[in-house]
Amino acid sequence: MTERIPVSKRTRFEVFKRDGFVCAYCGAHPPDAVMECDHVIPVVAGGTNDIDNLVTACMACNRGKAGVELSSIPSTVAEKSIELEEREAQVRAYYEIQAQKxxxxxxxxxxxxxxxxxxxxxxxxxxxxxxxxxxxxxxxxxxxxxxxxxxxxxxxxxxxxxxxxxxxxxxxxxxxxxxxxx
Ligand SMILES: [Zn+2]
The missing domain is CATH 1.10.8 (Helicase, Ruva Protein; domain 3)
Incomplete structure (x- = not known):
């Protein structure tokens, strides 16, 4: 199986900003949803972490688990606090973009x-x-x-x-x- 290299936060936010923080599949956006990066060409098929191969997707669409409880995903307290911090950053960035618009x-x-x-x-x-x-x-x-x-x-x-x-x-x-x- 291909080694999955995590998408850096910097790259993620670049993709989110390009897409206006809106899920490409269902249109969800912060603060109602947490955004992730989905690979257009999957990693297993040779897709890279290049921003052209990434698209904004909400956690539910990206993980194929519609309606999943957001808080049920992180397994450790540390993971949880990192996610919370990024979630807040996503909400701030989303509102900033709305204000600019x-x-x-x-x-x-x-x-x-x-x-x-x-x-x-x-x-x-x-x-x-x-x-x-x-x-x-x-x-x-x-x-x-x-x-x-x-x-x-x-x-x-x-x-x-x-x-x-x-x-x-x-x-x-x-x-x-x-x-x-x-
Ligand atoms: Zn979605």
Whole structure:
């Protein structure tokens, strides 16, 4: 049997961060689940500990023991405290990533809103319009939403018409991304 070399904590966290601390199989994340690294190509089949061969998986999915009691796995007190420490680090890192995501989304929202406000020389924008921009950013890539806003504001439209045009372009992109006929 192939010798299994444990994945270092550093490598594990690199993989977790890349995957957003979300289990590739069931979508679980901290604090509800403890994350592990699963080998895409199994070690027995020659898979390495290279991050390209690793994917984030919750303990239940990785060990094929859905619903297993997390505390039932470590066998010694020392193992248990190491695991607890890492579990806390995972929860902290997960929330940090969520906060960064929120900041980024907010920045993106204002970048799109700025295009609209600059076009009309406004220094404010309706709350409902901001909410629409945010909603589209949740469904599309930033550059797609920005592009839609540039299309909407490139014409000699009124504010209302420009924003409607922007929304129309976004919905078309969403339907196209979903593979619907447009
Ligand atoms: Zn899972």
């Amino acid at each position: 929120k900041d980024r989304l907010e920045q993106e929202m204002w970048s799109v809103a700025d295009v609209f406000m600059e076009r009309f020389g406004d220094d404010s924008i309706q709350r409902t319009r901001l909410a629409s921009i945010q909603m589209f950013l949740g469904k599309l890539e930033f550059f797609e939403v920005l592009e839609a806003m540039e299309l909407g504001t490139n014409r000699k439209y009124s504010r209302g018409a420009a924003f409607s045009y922007f929304c129309g372009v976004c919905w078309r992109k969403i339907r196209r991304n979903n593979g619907e006929d447009i």
